[in-house]
Every structure is written in structure tokens, then in C-alpha cells.
Amino acid sequence: MAGTILHYFNTLFESSNLSTQTIEAALGGVEVSVKNNVNDVLLVPFSSEKIRVAAFQLNPSKAPGPDGFTMFFFSKSMVLGRRGGRLITDNVRIGFECMHWIRHHNKRKIGYAALKLDMSKAYYRVEWNYLESIMLKMGFHLRWVNLIMRCVTSVSYSFRVNQSIFGEVKPKRGLRQGDPLSPYLFAICAQGLSAIFHQATTNKLFRGVKIANNFPMVSHLFFADDSIIFFRATVQECLQVKGCLQRYKRAQFSSLRDRVFKRINDPLFNFYEIEKHCANFWWRNSLGKRSMHWARWTSLCKPKQLGGLGFWRMIEFNKALLAKQVWRVIQFHNSLLARILKARYFKFSNIMDAPRGSNPSYIWQSIIWGREIIAKGIQWRVGDDKNIAAFKDAWIPGLGLGKSTMVGGEMHDKKVAEFIGPNGCWKVGDLQMCFPTFEVEQILNIPLNSGGIIDRRFWKWDSKDRWAYSVYSEFIVAHKVLTTSSSSDGVDIQLRWVKPRQGQFLLDVDAAVDEVRGIFWLGAIIRDHRGISIGASARKIRSPGSVFGGEIRVVLHGLLFSKRFNLSKVEVFSDSINVVQSVYSSADCLGPDGVVIDQVKYLLMGDIFIGVSHVRRQANSVAHALAKFSCFYSQSIDWIDASCFPSWLQEVVSSDIFS
Secondary structure: OHHHHHHHHHHHOOOOOOOHHHHHHHOOOOOOOOOHHHHHHHOOOOOHHHHHHHHHOOOOOOOOOOOOOOHHHHHOOOOOOOOOOOOHHHHHHHHHHHHHHHHHHOOOOOOEEEEEEEOOOOHHHOEHHHHHHHHHHHOOOHHHHHHHHHHHHOOOEEEEEOOEEEEEEOOOEOOOOOOOOHHHHHHHHHHHHHHHHHHHHHOOOOOOEOOOOOOOOEOEEEEOOEEEEEEEOOHHHHHHHHHHHHHHHHHOOOOOEEEEOOOOOOOOOOHHHHHHHHHHHHHOOOOOOOOOOOOOHHHHOOOHHHOOOOOOOHHHHHHHHHHHHHHHHHHOOOOHHHHHHHHHHOOOOOOOOOOOOOOOOHHHHHHHHHHHHHOOOEEEEOOOOOOOEOOOOOOOOOOOOOOOOOOOHHHHHOEHHHHEOOOOOEOHHHHHHHOOHHHHHHHHOOOOOOOOOOOEEEEOOOOOOOOOOOHHHHHHHHHHHHHHHOOOOOOOOOOOOOOOOOOOEEEEEEEEEEOOOOEEEEEEEEEOOOOOEEEEEEEEEEOOOOHHHHHHHHHHHHHHHHHHHOOOOEEEEEOOHHHHHHHOOOOOOOOOOHHHHHHHHHHHOOOOEEEEEEOOHHHHHHHHHHHHHHOOOOOOEEEOOHHHOOHHHHHHHHHHHHO
8 A cells, every 4th residue: 555655646746857948938928927026025035023924824733743733733823825906706706797698698609618627636747947037037045035936945755554653755746735835836836828828819719709899808717626618618719729739748747637617507506405404413412313403593593792602604795705706806896797787787887886787697696786785885985075975875883774754855866066165175064955954064074175186985894994895794783684674563552651670771763744834843862771861852854755755864863862872772762653664674765765664774783873763653742742842942952861860851751751
């Protein structure tokens, strides 16, 4: 057995002894891409910090040293691999888009083909002289190339059979698996094949996929040690592709196995079946037998800050990953994936406003599904551009979703820039004419820059205030959105006011509406588990709308008002059943009250609020009295201390408690 093992690996790592002419023929299209400033950075002397970072990037559980210890023993922490701007998942999505186009385009006279290449034992078959030549051709400094080649060529292998170590193989080619440097070196080698394809398409020897006039042509995609080539399904172009592969094969690998790329089927995952197995595994006893499930799986899957164990539900995690693709398109709008999606689906708009379109691919439908979550967490930062729509976009901090409640009419298309004067300050008069008082207060707190800072979206759910996207923060948003959307049974009807549980608070709200004059009178009061009042509010708002519009606006006002007291576990009571149903509905409201509903839903996703419940008018008498009271006063009044309540309000509260 030992002899068989040694023979196999000696043959695997035996060099093909490539000639200089063969290598030069393969590297003819490679251009210099490494500039002097990059080489200056690469040639900086090593520091202890760089050595520590490199060591901690090694896989913690593979290839123990002679002493038997793995890298986990030394690092004592999880390895976190970092990659630059472009992700391999971008190529997956681009591949799906191209295959979707090919399937529908092939009904024409000349169709297109996709060829998938599998490089057998790719890492082990990299020729060292080819690697050295392509690094020099790309412009890497000779001293740095020599240093890399010393790392690559100094490896040797021994083998453990029946607890005994024997043999020594000194390879003459190949890259080490598990070495954090190997993926980068392999990517450099792949540049040779990419250059060959690029040279061939430039000379019009074969054509890649071009699904729109302003769509960048895609001739090939790389996935680590696999790749896909796109070309027209003609004999001439097949021969050209074959010639390109033969050039690369002679220079790089001693064997190359290729086969036609099969039709990509839609992946079918039964999320609930997977979660069922996870739950069974969690509650299984030491003997492997099933046992009692002492808590619901949905409870365990809540994020830790919401009282769960933080297990990731498959559907929520999947939606968070899809939302990440939307965020990447927003942040890296010049990437190949972003340009392809824009050319195909939103040529004259942006990804957040893009429709589903006709004949969409499976990837685009999935991205649209995940976009719902991104919409809950992005907001505009006001700069010096004219990109922000004042009454459609989210840009007002501290206001639910960040959107103004004043929607429609002549102001619909106004830009935020129109409310900024030439001196770089807010036009207070214009703001007061167009926005409610509480929104004007929030807007005036937005700092304006003196020039040079563009309007830009940021992710406001980041727990560390870096305003950077993370899948974990998106998972929490997905959990709240999906849970809120599915809680349609949360209607709780009460006939009298009932004290909340200890540690919780009740927010009662009600509205009176004059539809003719366009006036809303709002009333809200907050009380604790003892019935003691925390604060109350009576507001008057001028805005055209219906009775429902007034009822949903008083819920929003009550939520914002209660945040001033730094409370937790606040439940909202409203005597409008339509309001409660709209808050828990998964359908979008396209009317003028839709923005207010979205802001209420957004605030309810926070840790402060429990939800909205329905009560009869008899159980909401104090909020009703506050709304009626505001009808007789021209100014809005907030009482932040119960000791300041007027006598009539104290009497109404006492009567409500003892009824």
C-alpha cells in the first residue's frame, strides 16, 4: 500500500517540463496590470503583525505540524477570510442570467452554447515555470516573484499509514491545499486563460453572450477551479474555443476534462424539512433517540436580543443573503453583475424601483423577493446632489422609515435640494409650509455639508453604528418582517381598559377627523402596570385625508411620542380595527396612507414595541377625550409628567382606571 501511495503522488506532482515557446504562446494576451506603487507595497519588509495575520488565516483544523498541533491551538479563534470587492457569487448570478437568455434566444436561427470546464486536480497540476512566467508578465517585481516561488517550491509531503509516517515526496509542480496564498496564486494562473479568451473575442474569433445593446459581452466566467465559456453554437466558433483551450492546456495543465454544461435547474430546497431535522437533532438525547421538544423551534430561532437562541431560520437566512445582493448592486454599481442587471431589468431607473419585468430569470425574481428587506433598512444621507425625492425617499432620521407622511399633490416630485438655500442652510419657511411640525424638527437636525459630499444610501440597522451592511443585521430585519407579516391573528378585542403586565406599558391612541377642512386631532396617553400615567399628548395636524388616515397617523404619533420616555415593551391600543389589520397585513398599501403604514410597521420591528391591538371605544376613553380636547385648542400640547395634567384629564384617567 505504501508503494502505491508514493507512486500515485510522485506521478501527480511530476512536471510536464513546459518549453519557453509553449508558455509564451499562452501568455501572449496577458497585459501588465501591476504598477510600481503596488510593487512598493509588496516589497515592504515583513512585520510581526503581518506574520500574525498570515498565520491566523490558516485553516484551524487541517494539516497538523510535526508536533501534532493544528493552527487552532495557536490561533484560538475562528479564521476570517477576506476577499476584495468582487464575490464568486456574483459570477453565479451572472451565469444564471446568461443561461436564462440563452434558453430563450436559442429559438432563433443561430443559438448559443455554454461549455463548463472541470480542471481535474487543478491545484496539484499548476506548472511552476508557468506560474513564475505569468507573474513576471503581469508586472510583479522580480524579487517578490522569487520570494513567492521559494514558498511554492520548498514543500515536501509525507504520509501516515496505520499510525506510521513514511516516505517523502518532493513535488515539481502544484500548489498546497489549505495554504491561504494558494487561491490567489491560482487566480493569477487563471488570468492566462482569461487573456486567451479576451484576445479571441477582440479578434472576433468567437462571440460571447450580449443580452442587450448596452450590455457588456460575457465570454467566460471563472468559479475557483471551474469555468464556463459562452459562444455561438456554430462549428467555427466551437473550433476556436477548442484552440484557445489547447493553448492553455499545453502551458498550464497536463490534463483537462471538459464537458457540455447541463441545463441549470431551479434549486428546490424544502426549508421546513431541513429545519425539522435540525430541531430533532437539537432535542435528541445522548443515545440518539427522539425526546420531548421543550420549546418551539420558532422560539429558538429568534435573535438573542429578542429572547431566542439565535438559530437561523432557513427562509430568513436565505432572504438576508438575497438582500445582500441588492445591497452589493447599490454599493458597487459599476461591477459586472450590476451593469448586467441594469441593462436587462432597470435601464432607466435603479434596483430599488425596478419592476419584475417580462420574462424575468429565476435569479432576478429571487433578488426582487429579497429587496423587500433592504427597503426596510436603507436611508439617504443628504449631500450636495439632487437625487433625493423629498416625499418619496427615506431621508428623515428619527421618523420611522424615514419617509415624510405628507404624500401626493404638487409636492410629489420635489427634491430635498429645493429646501436648501444658496447659503447651505435649510429654508425653514418652506419646510414649515410643506412638512408637519414634528418632521420639521427632525429635518432641522440634519447637518448640511459645505460641498463635496454626494447623496448616498446607508444601512441604518448596523448595531455598531458603522452604517455598513451585514448579513446578521439583515437576518434580524428579515426575522421581524416575516414574523410581523405572518401575525395576522394579533387582534385582541377588549371592552374596558386593562392594566398591562409588570414591566410593560400601554399606549392608548385615538383620532378625530374633519375631512372637509383637512384636520386631524390626535390623542395619546401612556400608562404603566399600576395605571400610573407616564405622559400624554394632544396634537392638531393639517393634512387632507380620511378617518382611517387620522387613525393610522395617531398610531405613528403615539409611537414617536413614547420613544421620548426611553421605555421598553410598549403595546399600542387602537379602537380602529382597520388600522390593526393594515399594520399586520403583508399587502402593500398604494394609497396616500401607505407611507404612514410602512413607518408604523418599521417602528414596531424595534425592540421597544410589542404590537398593536384592537379595543372597543369604552376601553379607549382617555385617548378619545384627548383627541376631542385638541379640537378646541389651536396649539399642540405634550404632558411629559402626570403631575402637570389638567384637572379634567386627571378625572378622566381616574374614572377609566376604576371603571
